[in-house]
Amino acid sequence: MEPGSRGAAPGGVSVSAVLPAGGSGERLGGATPKQFCVVQGRPLVSYAVRAMERISWISDIIVVVSPENIETMKTIIEKYGHKRVTVVEGGITRHRSIFNGLKVFAENEFSSHLLQKPEVVIIHDAVRPFVEEDIVSKVVMAAKEHGAAGAIRPLVSTVIASATDGCLDHSLERARYRASEMPQAFLFDIIYEAYQQCTDYDLDYGTECLHLALKYCKTNAKLIEGTADLWKVTYKRDLYAAESIIKDNLSQQVCVITSEKETLAQVGFLLPESLKSQIKVEAISISPSKNDSRLQNIISGQCYNFVCVNDKRCAIQETQEIVDVLEKSNIALLCPVVLISVHLDISENNSFSIGVDDLSTMKKFARETKKKNILVYGLLIQYKDPLLLQETVNSAAALIMALIKDRNPELIGQLLVA
Amino acid sequence: MEPGSRGAAPGGVSVSAVLPAGGSGERLGGATPKQFCVVQGRPLVSYAVRAMERISWISDIIVVVSPENIETMKTIIEKYGHKRVTVVEGGITRHRSIFNGLKVFAENEFSSHLLQKPEVVIIHDAVRPFVEEDIVSKVVMAAKEHGAAGAIRPLVSTVIASATDGCLDHSLERARYRASEMPQAFLFDIIYEAYQQCTDYDLDYGTECLHLALKYCKTNAKLIEGTADLWKVTYKRDLYAAESIIKDNLSQQVCVITSEKETLAQVGFLLPESLKSQIKVEAISISPSKNDSRLQNIISGQCYNFVCVNDKRCAIQETQEIVDVLEKSNIALLCPVVLISVHLDISENNSFSIGVDDLSTMKKFARETKKKNILVYGLLIQYKDPLLLQETVNSAAALIMALIKDRNPELIGQLLVA
Structure with a gap:
């Protein structure tokens, strides 16, 4: 109540x-x-x-x-x-x-x-x-x-x-x-x-x-x-x-948000499955700008952890839309909310690299968002070899759990690689 | 005794x-x-x-x-x-x-x-x-x-x-x-x-x-x-x-190791200075393969945190030399040792990027080293604008402190960017 x-x-x-x-x-x-x-x-x-x-x-x-x-x-x-x-x-x-x-x-x-x-x-x-x-x-x-x-x-x-x-x-x-x-x-x-x-x-x-x-x-x-x-x-x-118990209490549930795009379907399915052994997972597939009522319900149910799966490398825009929804909900007023922005690397070649300028943009964005008590982290999933995808997703799930449990404000804006 | x-x-x-x-x-x-x-x-x-x-x-x-x-x-x-x-x-x-x-x-x-x-x-x-x-x-x-x-x-x-x-x-x-x-x-x-x-x-x-x-x-x-x-x-x-107190006890001191190279001199000076406000710092400038007695003394003095400043991007070799010294000392037998491998980006152009293959090498290395109870993390310091160097070094020091205090085994092999 x-x-x-x-x-x-x-x-x-x-x-x-x-x-x-x-x-x-x-x-x-x-x-x-x-x-x-x-x-x-x-x-x-x-x-x-x-x-x-x-x-x-x-x-x-x-x-x-x-x-x-x-x-x-x-x-x-x-x-x-x-x-x-x-x-x-x-x-x-x-x-x-x-x-x-x-x-x-x-x-x-x-x-x-x-x-x-x-x-x-x-x-x-x-x-x-x-x-x-x-x-x-x-x-x-x-x-x-x-x-x-x-x-x-x-x-x-x-x-x-x-x-x-x-x-x-x-x-x-x-x-x-x-x-x-x-x-x-x-x-x-x-x-x-x-x-x-x-x-x-x-x-x-x-x-x-x-x-x-x-x-x-x-x-x-x-x-x-x-x-x-x-x-x-x-x-x-x-x-x-007290700090550990509060972190524990905040780490009971995660909401995985996937945009309705074909390229994301497989990861959008595998990632929640891999997380389920460690945490309660709500997986939704939406466009956050539509102000989805399921997302609202999940937020009202005191979920403090969100994973947003994007297909662009540093899709600040989609992450920003989730931040807007979270901010409007006031969920972060009492406790820090963790938001992990997952990017898929679906490039075919082996010489993929991360631009330092993209990283700077991400860090700047995360610093602004932290003022709203929302901790944003980046996570890259490499999708080079379909045979290794399950292993990579498991590694991503382990990193997501570590970020959720630690809620470390110093690591915001960093891009981890699964 | x-x-x-x-x-x-x-x-x-x-x-x-x-x-x-x-x-x-x-x-x-x-x-x-x-x-x-x-x-x-x-x-x-x-x-x-x-x-x-x-x-x-x-x-x-x-x-x-x-x-x-x-x-x-x-x-x-x-x-x-x-x-x-x-x-x-x-x-x-x-x-x-x-x-x-x-x-x-x-x-x-x-x-x-x-x-x-x-x-x-x-x-x-x-x-x-x-x-x-x-x-x-x-x-x-x-x-x-x-x-x-x-x-x-x-x-x-x-x-x-x-x-x-x-x-x-x-x-x-x-x-x-x-x-x-x-x-x-x-x-x-x-x-x-x-x-x-x-x-x-x-x-x-x-x-x-x-x-x-x-x-x-x-x-x-x-x-x-x-x-x-x-x-x-x-x-x-x-x-x-108990876990927090043990982590606290392990985070009392850090040893910053810089190779004797001119390019590193400024960071090798600024980084220990920035860390000093938060932790006891021993700064040494050596070639670790020389089996330096100062490093041995610091290890004997129960130091569980090491920062190794390199000028190559993913200088696994220099980090490996420190790992060898740590392994020989048995310091990691009782408690995990944190080893942060700092890389300087001294490239002049703005389009610097991190190769994903380098990251894979780093992660593989860290996984092997973890078996010896040594937790290796990567940290990149961008050295693009000398005017911003102090700020970047402070940001690096904050990340180093976060890694030392958390000692998170899931984040090993990741490359953070200051």
Whole structure:
């Protein structure tokens, strides 16, 4: 479902979300707080916002950031077209920031327009980019029933308590404990009451909302086993992992577009077949300028990879037509789109060569297109010996997969040869 | 220090290591146990073995694997030239495997030749590839003093206890607890005594060696704050992170080799300068066939990236000479080496073109060289307009960095154009 068309919340409750994004990211070891670190061209916080925004039954998304990052956050919302988001100034600790986020629903002074108080409020993290609707829905339903709920995961390492001398005091039996993760959800009145009652010590040193609901409202949160993708980006290695997972997610599907020309028929058939063992393939044979509805549907279905098979050597024009369609669709607004322009060398002689001027034209074109977040690469398939065509096509498919998986912006405009 | 030349252990104790590698890796969600998952062409367990092997004062390294993987493990040791390693058959749980590993030092029946019992034994994990000598040394010294010691890390998430109804019972104050990580170390007699005394329940359900030392030998282990790189590969995202960190480690340094020819002098100067802002650069001007000692020293210093600047278009011969030197050095035995063959286009006319036959030769050469774990890429620098040379060289440096960072085996033999 598209954001904007609101679906029904689980259990028919009204739901909003608060994303604390005020952390300094000191464990990451960089100058940029981790929620603003850029992964595949987009700050991490935008992924978390998008994950909430995609859930149509979440009414408002409150992002709480430190005062110095308010403008940055507003720019991010503008640039990536996020909807239903309100930016709120955070406090000096996590709990104080969440409390500020909640106040938007309850106290006039914290927002120019008081947002409608939800029955259930989700609390998630700006640095957990991969949350799925299913777990959010489960946590919300459990919160409606129990007053509070949170996702948990098995412990990866044994947890130990140290004595004052720096030696082991005791170790916890791993199976009896869980790691508390996000998302969590609460009946708004319960978590707001807890924050109003809690002490300055809680607000300054606490980190666990479930604990506050228990301590101040006697609400034992329901614990929901979450999936492995709920993890929090904490260290630099987590940024690497996030980058790889995002690339993986973008590399699930490719659309192979062939013009309706006889010379291309064989490659237009063999190439999708060869790709099919590695990726989901949609093959269409169209003139892109006709504004084909199949292509539109494929783009709407979140396909981020396109292969355009041409019979001219550097047929910028046909590639440009695909770029125009992609640009109009806004698909590249959130994630880079890969567009591989495949050229067939159907010359009979053996002394075929690539003109450096053609290469320069291609590189210039790719540099312009990159500004639209579309990464264009060239790929030449030699069609000298029909007996070797299958092998060449397989080699082309391997190069296409490498380009799709890597999404390397430095290699745009290069012409690879299969 | 090279493995083989033994240094003194911290505190002058004799030290050996046990690496349990018998896990099934079910949390990873793949068929291959995680310790055998291949990262940059090499199984994860080989990285952990190498991390121990590099520490010259560790006498024996016992790798404990499940019966069905003994041959696989022996092949890995053979293939990557690991030394001082003994493969031992594991039990059905982690504790039983570690116990089997320890028995090699104490009981004749478990090894064809009884290994010398060390004063201190290190227990590490096959799925923690990045341990440094410094932390191993600290843990060993603390074990000598306290009888037991282990690395710890701050908790990433709050730990909670659930009640039988699946609701929150209580949450732990995060600051008071730590995650128990590896490496750990013990006086051999203490940990062996603990394993001999412990119950079947301990052996079947326990996971924590520090706990056994405390319970059966009243030894409170010294806890040592470890670095962030001690983490354990548990989920698929951890494999992604490990891959990125390994690539990062391999991309710290590049050696730019220029032949002693006048035509190359300017590029041979500009290119290293441009690279220097992004990577440590060693620039040498030699004829590689002379078996230059500087090149040998750079290779010995663990440089995994080489750029060879030629004035011929597809000077396979000069590149082949570098390949020969690299092959002789064994540098590519453990990790893939990147070799970028830079060609200068110094033709005056504008109609320069690249022959497809030259490209085929290059690709064939690269495919052969890949079998030696050397990844060869071609890069053309156009030298048409001296005024644009700096810009072209910067573009070449960006492409070189992209090739080094990606180390993509699918793109070998391609000719990129700067």
